[in-house]
Amino acid sequence: MAGFHDLNVPWTKDTKELQRTVAFLDELGYDVVALTYTYPAGRLPADLASPVPHPLPFPTPSRLRLLRRCNIFLTDSASNFRIPQLQQHYDLIAARPTDERTLQQACQSLDVDIISLDLTQKFEKHFKYPMLGTAVSRGIKIELCYSQAILSSDPTAKRNLISNAVQLIRVTRGRGLMFSSEAKSVLGVRAPSDVINLASVWGLGAERGKDGLTKEPRSVVEFARLKRQSFKGIVDVVYGGEKPPAPEVEKEKQTPKDQTNPLKDQKRKARESMEGTPVSQSGEEKPISKRQMKRNKKAKTGAEQ
Amino acid sequence: MVRVKNRYLVVNFLYPASSTASKSGDATPELLQFHAPTPDAFHTGILLRVVREGVAELFGDYGTSMAGAGLKVNYWSPATSTAIIRCPREHYEMIWAALTFITKLPKPVDIPVIVQVVRVSGTIRKAEEEVIRRAKQIICRVKTTDAGGKNPIVDSIAKSVEKRRDAENAVLAQIDEADESESESD
CATH class of the missing domain: 3.20.20.140 (Metal-dependent hydrolases)
Structure with a gap:
C-alpha cells in the first residue's frame, strides 16, 4: 500500500x-x-x-x-x-x-x-x-x-x-x-x-x-x-539486486570442454532464445534495437531451414 | 428493544508548538513534547463547549441540533491528553470535522493544539482498549528511542504514566459499568 x-x-x-x-x-x-x-x-x-x-x-x-x-x-x-x-x-x-x-x-x-x-x-x-x-x-x-x-x-x-x-x-x-x-x-x-x-x-x-x-x-x-x-519517460532500469554468486562461474570455467559439445548440438535453440532476452539485472546493458531484433530473427529462421 | 446507536471517537490532543521548548531546551525529546499533558484548567465541560461551538461555527443551527443531541465526553485524561467522545452515529462526521478545525484551547489555558481522531468505534469497550494500547505504545517508543535511562525526565514520566495507567484502568471499568446501565435504560 x-x-x-x-x-x-x-x-x-x-x-x-x-x-x-x-x-x-x-x-x-x-x-x-x-x-x-x-x-x-x-x-x-x-x-x-x-x-x-x-x-x-x-x-x-x-x-x-x-x-x-x-x-x-x-x-x-x-x-x-x-x-x-x-x-x-x-x-x-x-x-x-x-x-x-x-x-x-x-x-x-x-x-x-x-x-x-x-x-x-x-x-x-x-x-x-x-x-x-x-x-x-x-x-x-x-x-x-x-x-x-x-x-x-x-x-x-x-x-x-x-x-x-x-x-x-x-x-x-x-x-x-x-x-x-x-x-x-x-x-x-x-x-x-x-x-x-x-x-x-x-x-x-x-x-x-x-x-x-x-x-x-x-x-x-x-x-x-x-x-x-528514465529513457524517454518509458523505460527505466530497476536495480534488481546482485547477480548470482561467483561459484557458478568458476564451475563453468572448470569444465569448458564438457559444456561446449552439448550446447552446439542440442541446446542451440535454447541458447539463442536466452541471448534474445535482455538481461534486466545488468544496469549498463542497453535494450536491443529493433533492427538488431529483426536480424536475430532472420538468422534464427535461416538456421532452422 | 431498539437501542440508540452511537459512535465513540478516541481523540488525542497534540501540542506541536509547545511553549516549554524554549525554557527546557532540547532535553525532552520531540515525541514527548507532542504528547505533552494538558493543564488541569481544561476539563470536560470546556471540551464539550469547544466541540459544540465548533459544530455551530461549521454547520450552524442544523448541525448543533442534529449532532449535539447525544454528545457526551465519556472519558478525559489530562495526563495523556486523551478523550473519548460519544456522538450520534448518523452525524459523527460533523463532530469529527469540528474537532479537526480546532486550533487552540480556549481562554483559561490558551495553548495552540491539534486534535487528532485516532479511532472511531461502535462500542466503548473497543475505544477503551485502543486508549490503553496507545498509551502502552507511546511508552515503549520513548523507551526505545532513548535507549536506557540517559534522560531522567523521560524515566520519571514513564514511571508516573505507568503508575497512572492502573488507576485509569479502574476508572475505565467504572465508565463501562455506567454506560451499560445507561444503554439499558434507553
Whole structure:
C-alpha cells in the first residue's frame, strides 16, 4: 500500500520550525513529504538552483522520504517558464495559475506535475470539466490545500475555500484530486484520517479521499521521477539486486570442454532464445534495437531451414 | 428493544508548538513534547463547549441540533491528553470535522493544539482498549528511542504514566459499568 503523502509543506529558513514540522508530520503518520519553495510572482530569477539544501541541516526521521518541489506563478501565458531547467533542480513542479487563460494553458500544454489553485479567492468563472479533464488525463493532478480553511482568521477566505473545494470535487468527479496541507506553521497540519473525514464532509467519498492522500500523489511522484530519470519517460532500469554468486562461474570455467559439445548440438535453440532476452539485472546493458531484433530473427529462421 | 446507536471517537490532543521548548531546551525529546499533558484548567465541560461551538461555527443551527443531541465526553485524561467522545452515529462526521478545525484551547489555558481522531468505534469497550494500547505504545517508543535511562525526565514520566495507567484502568471499568446501565435504560 502506498503511504500517506503531503506534497506541499512550505520551506522556511527557520530551521527549528521546519524540523519541528517535519518531525510532527512523521508523528502523524505521513510517509512522503515535499518541501516547497515558491518563486515570487513575476519573472523567474536567473539562477534557478533550489534554495532547499539537499541533505537538510537537521536529522530527519528515517522513515520519512523528503522531496523538493517548487511553485511557479502563472501570471502571463506568453512568458517562458524554463520548466526543463527547473526539472533538474526539483523533484516536483507545481503551477499556480492566476486567471482563466493561464489555467487553460497549464491544463493543456505546460509540462508541470501539479496544478495548485489558490482556493481562498473567488474565481470569476466556474471550472469546466473538459479543461480539467485534459489535465487529469495527461497525468497532472489538481491539488486542494486544506490548511487555509483551518488557520485563516478571515471567514470569507474559509467560505471561498470550502465552496471552491466542493466545486472542484463536483467538476472533476473526484478524479485526479490530491490533498496537501500548505501549512504556514505546524498548526495547519492534520492527520491523514482527519483529512479523509474532511474530504468526505465536503462531498468526496471516503475511498476517493483516501486515494487523494495515497494513490494520486504517489502517481505524481513516480511519474515525475520517471520523467527525469528514465529513457524517454518509458523505460527505466530497476536495480534488481546482485547477480548470482561467483561459484557458478568458476564451475563453468572448470569444465569448458564438457559444456561446449552439448550446447552446439542440442541446446542451440535454447541458447539463442536466452541471448534474445535482455538481461534486466545488468544496469549498463542497453535494450536491443529493433533492427538488431529483426536480424536475430532472420538468422534464427535461416538456421532452422 | 431498539437501542440508540452511537459512535465513540478516541481523540488525542497534540501540542506541536509547545511553549516549554524554549525554557527546557532540547532535553525532552520531540515525541514527548507532542504528547505533552494538558493543564488541569481544561476539563470536560470546556471540551464539550469547544466541540459544540465548533459544530455551530461549521454547520450552524442544523448541525448543533442534529449532532449535539447525544454528545457526551465519556472519558478525559489530562495526563495523556486523551478523550473519548460519544456522538450520534448518523452525524459523527460533523463532530469529527469540528474537532479537526480546532486550533487552540480556549481562554483559561490558551495553548495552540491539534486534535487528532485516532479511532472511531461502535462500542466503548473497543475505544477503551485502543486508549490503553496507545498509551502502552507511546511508552515503549520513548523507551526505545532513548535507549536506557540517559534522560531522567523521560524515566520519571514513564514511571508516573505507568503508575497512572492502573488507576485509569479502574476508572475505565467504572465508565463501562455506567454506560451499560445507561444503554439499558434507553
